[in-house]
Amino acid sequence: xxxxxxxxxxxxxxxxxxxxxxxxxxxxxxxxxxxxxxxxxxxxxxxxxxxxxxxxxxxxxxxxxxxxxxxxxxxxxxxxxxxxxxxxxxxxxxxxxxxxxxxxxxxxxxxxxxxxxxxxxxxxxxxxxxxxxxxxxxxxxxxxxxxxxxxxxxxxxxxxxxxxxxxxxxxxxxxxxxxxxxxxxxxxxxxxxxxxxxxxxxxxxxxxxxxxxxxxxxxxxxxxxxxxxxxxxxxxxxxxxxxxxxxxxxxxxxxxxxxxxxxxxxxxxx
Amino acid sequence: xxxxxxxxxxxxxxxxxxxxxxxxxxxxxxxxxxxxxxxxxxxxxxxxxxxxxxxxxxxxxxxxxxxxxxxxxxxxxxxxxxxxxxxxxxxxxxxxxxxxxxxxxxxxxxxxxxxxxxxxxxxxxxxxxxxxxxxxxxxxxxxxxxxxxxxxxxxxxxxxxxxxxxxxxxxxxxxxxxxxxxxxxxxxxxxxxxxxxxxxxxxxxxxxxxxxxxxxxxxxxxxxxxxxxxxxxxxxxxxxxxxxxxxxxxxxxxxxxxxxxxxxxxxxxx
DNA sequence: CAAATAGTGTCTCTAAGACAATATCAC
DNA sequence: GTGATATTGTCTTAGAGACACTATTTG
Numbered sequence: 001x002x003x004x005x006x007x008x009x010x011x012x013x014x015x016x017x018x019x020x021x022x023x024x025x026x027x028x029x030x031x032x033x034x035x036x037x038x039x040x041x042x043x044x045x046x047x048x049x050x051x052x053x054x055x056x057x058x059x060x061x062x063x064x065x066x067x068x069x070x071x072x073x074x075x076x077x078x079x080x081x082x083x084x085x086x087x088x089x090x091x092x093x094x095x096x097x098x099x100x101x102x103x104x105x106x107x108x109x110x111x112x113x114x115x116x117x118x119x120x121x122x123x124x125x126x127x128x129x130x131x132x133x134x135x136x137x138x139x140x141x142x143x144x145x146x147x148x149x150x151x152x153x154x155x156x157x158x159x160x161x162x163x164x165x166x167x168x169x170x171x172x173x174x175x176x177x178x179x180x181x182x183x184x185x186x187x188x189x190x191x192x193x194x195x196x197x198x199x200x201x202x203x204x205x206x207x208x209x210x211x212x213x214x215x216x217x218x219x220x221x222x223x224x225x226x227x228x229x230x231x232x233x234x235x236x237x238x239x240x241x242x243x244x245x246x247x248x249x250x251x252x253x254x255x256x257x258x259x260x261x262x263x264x265x266x267x268x269x270x
Numbered sequence: 271x272x273x274x275x276x277x278x279x280x281x282x283x284x285x286x287x288x289x290x291x292x293x294x295x296x297x298x299x300x301x302x303x304x305x306x307x308x309x310x311x312x313x314x315x316x317x318x319x320x321x322x323x324x325x326x327x328x329x330x331x332x333x334x335x336x337x338x339x340x341x342x343x344x345x346x347x348x349x350x351x352x353x354x355x356x357x358x359x360x361x362x363x364x365x366x367x368x369x370x371x372x373x374x375x376x377x378x379x380x381x382x383x384x385x386x387x388x389x390x391x392x393x394x395x396x397x398x399x400x401x402x403x404x405x406x407x408x409x410x411x412x413x414x415x416x417x418x419x420x421x422x423x424x425x426x427x428x429x430x431x432x433x434x435x436x437x438x439x440x441x442x443x444x445x446x447x448x449x450x451x452x453x454x455x456x457x458x459x460x461x462x463x464x465x466x467x468x469x470x471x472x473x474x475x476x477x478x479x480x481x482x483x484x485x486x487x488x489x490x491x492x493x494x495x496x497x498x499x500x501x502x503x504x505x506x507x508x509x510x511x512x513x514x515x516x517x518x519x520x521x522x523x524x525x526x527x528x529x530x531x532x533x534x535x536x537x538x539x540x
Numbered sequence: 541c542a543a544a545t546a547g548t549g550t551c552t553c554t555a556a557g558a559c560a561a562t563a564t565c566a567c
Numbered sequence: 568g569t570g571a572t573a574t575t576g577t578c579t580t581a582g583a584g585a586c587a588c589t590a591t592t593t594g
Contacts, residue, residue, distance in 0.1 A: 001440050004377075007326035013379045017341050018288040021382065038566075039571040056277035069288050071380055075371045095442045099384050101345045107274075109283045110341055112291065114369050172365045172476045204443045222572070240557060240573075261562035261572040308594075311545045486560070509585060512547075531545040532591035 019101075019110040024066030025049075025081035025196035027091055027139060028112035029125055030214045030227055039260040043223065044230040045054060047138040048155065048194060049120075051086050054135065055104075058187035059106045063161060064194070065136070066113070069185065073090070079116045089125060091118035093213065097197045098175070105189045113188075117197040119213035138148045143198045149179065153195055155186075164191035175200055186244040205231045207247050212269045220256055273389070289371075293349035293534035294336030294385045294460070295319075296467035297361055297514055299395055299408060309530040311492065314500040317408040318425065318464060321356050324405065328457035332425075332432060332463070337384070349386045349449045357406035359395060361388035367467045368445070375459045383430075383458075384473070387467040389483035413468045414421040414503065422446065423465055425456075445470055453458045475501045478518050482539045490526055490534040491515060 027049035032042035048238040050062040067082040069075060076094060084090050094116040094212035125138075139155040139162070146152050155162040164184030169177040186194075202233045204210055205228055214227045250270050255263040296508035297319040302312035337352040339345060346364060347412040356358050364386040393406075409425040409432070416422050421532040424431040434454035437445040448465040456464075474480055481497045495511045520540050 004326045
């Protein structure tokens with residue numbers, strides 16, 4: 001009879017074929033665009049971080065940051081490490097989106113991807129800059145259902161336009177999965193991953209858990225409202241938003257200044 | 271300059287170390303227990319399917335069904351295949367819970383686990399029987415927060431009692447993760463996986479998406495109510511439950527019989 | 541008839557949406 | 568002052584929870 005110790009000393013994991021495992025990250029930010037009217041508050045756009053692939057496969061195509069797991073780290077640590085290495089952006093927290101393991105999804109062979117979503121405040125990106133990652137760019141995101149029921153995912157950055165088309169699969173446990181009909185030039189199955197991440201984000205922005213992560217520590221209630229409206233692609237009356245959010249925030253005694261209209265009190269997350 | 275075709279023909283995935291990847295499945299059923307009073311409706315208990323490990327490591331400990339991925343299948347297919355092989359139970363649908371990849375979680379080496387939850391109707395289990403899987407057993411589940419804030423996960427099957435103790439980590443996107451303080455005899459980090467699956471299930475039972483999967487095609491509204499109460503560990507007034515659920519069901523013209531009280535109309539999912 | 545579940549009606553309270561009205565700043 | 572956002576208050580409506588009451592079966 002073999003003891004557990006004996007068993008383990010003889011056990012060889014490499015007897016069997018193993019997949020390579022990657023972590024890919026859907027890093028999202030809300031970018032504010034200044035208007036020419038000094039009175040207007042800034043407009044907001046949801047952006048996703050993509051990198052232009054320098055090597056095969058999908059050379060010169062845009063892809064999510066990510067890479068292979070190495071021994072001794074968790075999938076989450078891998079996602080953070082690769083994002084930092086490839087884009088010089090350091091997300092503070094990430095949340096799992098799902099596993100993507102369809103055979104053939106990567107032409108290099110048997111590679112499965114664990115996808116994560118991460119939310120980043122514009123403030124923290126501005127501070128760090130992106131000097132040493134010229135091939136990493138923030139793309140404006142639009143994601144909506146069109147007339148015939150399919151979903152269109154439109155990514156834009158300067159002159160670059162990527163238009164992917166997806167079909168909605170079943171909805172399980174509040175998570176929706178998609179099938180790519182047209183990748184729009186995105187590498188691998190990354191259109192599918194981005195769609196799953198956005199769908200999850202919208203579903204969960206209702207609890208306000210997510211919205212705070214897009215903003216610095218102190219923020220105005222209207223900035224917070226614009227974040228939620230941008231994520232969920234809806235419009236909320238300010239009075240009603242304030243009532244709902246009041247349970248989740250604490251007021252400070254600071255105010256905004258020089259906005260061309262009444263100053264707003266700054267709040268912190270409760 | 272190398273073409274993509276040339277690149278791929280020379281590319282070797284096995285240049286780098288790779289983890290082994292498993293799929294583990296938290297298969298849940300609601301079991302009805304008959305009372306000795308002919309008038310009483312059956313009481314319900316949530317049960318999880320475990321197998322007694324026949325080999326090292328964790329020999330003779332109870333574990334979730336699951337096993338290693340093989341080439342050409344998705345993680346989901348792997349979860350279904352392993353559950354069928356090890357327990358002779360065939361789940362119809364599964365939903366991802368998360369990835370568990372902490373170094374050291376498996377004494378055999380670098381092994382990461384993709385966990386899924388699956389919901390099974392008692393009817394379908396009764397039909398198939400479990401003859402050829404004597405080491406697979408359904409354990410009654412109780413999962414609740416105790417006085418000092420920790421969570422206790424209690425599994426029982428006959429004389430076997432497994433009592434695990436967990437600490438709640440952060441809650442992200444409606445998903446809660448846990449840290450095991452005492453595995454209670456469960457193999458690997460499976461207490462952590464079960465806790466994450468149950469927490470997810472409770473959170474999502476609110477939409478009624480989940481509850482129907484526990485029942486056969488036609489059911490009474492009180493049976494449906496008991497399912498929801500069992501999952502969420504709450505108590506609902508029948509009148510209010512009927513009002514809420516009415517939008518999700520269609521009535522048939524069939525009735526239950528011989529129950530020792532007024533017959534109930536059978537409904538179908540809308 | 542008694543005991544149990546099945547099923548209906550209604551009251552109250554809360555939360556959400558709509559909207560009116562006031563406050564305060566930069567120019 | 569003007570035009571914009573900030574902030575407060577209130578009306579209406581939808582939904583959840585509590586509870587009283589009726590209906591129908593088996594032993």
